[in-house]
Amino acid sequence: MNTETLQGIGLNDEQIRSVMAEYGKEINPLKQAQANAEQERDSLKSQLEDVNGQLSEAQKNSKKGSELQGQLKDLQKQFDDSKAKAEEQLQATKKDYEIAAALSKAGAKNDKAVKALLDTEKVNFDDDGKLIGLSEQLEAVKQDNDFLFADENESNTKPTITSKGNPNPDGGNGNKALADYSYQELVALKTDNPTQYQTLVEGDK
CATH class of the missing domain: 1.10.287 (Helix Hairpins)
Structure with missing residues (x-):
């Protein structure tokens, strides 16, 4: 109008x-009512856009958080694996040292030969850190292969023994310490030449 x-x-x-x-x-x-309605509409529209923006950002952060959690889990696994490997290596080194000490105490003349007759997989540590599973094996090996062990009254040092009538094929003086023989060589020598084997074990008299 x-x-x-x-x-x-x-x-x-x-x-x-x-x-x-x-x-x-x-x-x-x-x-006025129309103007107020339009103003309220624009305000609600603005609020909705703001909420949508916050939701989108929250979704992005959630995804980043999930990725970060995955990375942290991977790093934790790598750390746990490295720690377990280091502890395993430390235990192996400690076990080798303890076995070597036990062989020396038992009077082994050739640690390598004696150790080859042991099942070291069955040797472990108890809760107190003491070696278990070795003494029984060591005693059995000693009973079956006493020539690999020194008598209790013998010196702990390992003298160089020269076997009689056995010149070095390379033209040397024929000196070869008992400790230089492998277990297989000692067994072969005992079978093929018992006299020389006995001389080697007891030394020149």
Whole structure:
């Protein structure tokens, strides 16, 4: 509705002003309500966009967090594996040292030969850190191969023994310490030449 429309229906200026005033009283609140509704709509739209942005960022962070957790798990596994391997190597070194000490105490003349007759896989440590599974094996080996062990009254040192009548094929002086023989060589010598074997074990008399 406008002035020209009212003039067209024959209203004078006073009547037009009166009608327009009444029309304004009705339409202005509607316009204000519409403006308020549009403002509220724009505000809600802005809030929705903000929430969507936060949700998207949260999803990204969640994915990054998941990836970070995966990396941390991988690093922890690598650390645990390295630690377990280091402890295993340390135990192996300690076991070798303890076995060597036990062989020396038992009077082994050839540690390598004696150790070859042991099942070291069955040798371990108990909860107190003491070696178990060795003494029984060592005693059995000693009973079956006493020539590999020195008598209790013998010196702990291993003298160099020269076997009689056995010149070095390379033209040397024929000196070869008992400790230089492997277990297989000693067994072969005992079988093929018992006299020389006995001389080698007891030394020149």
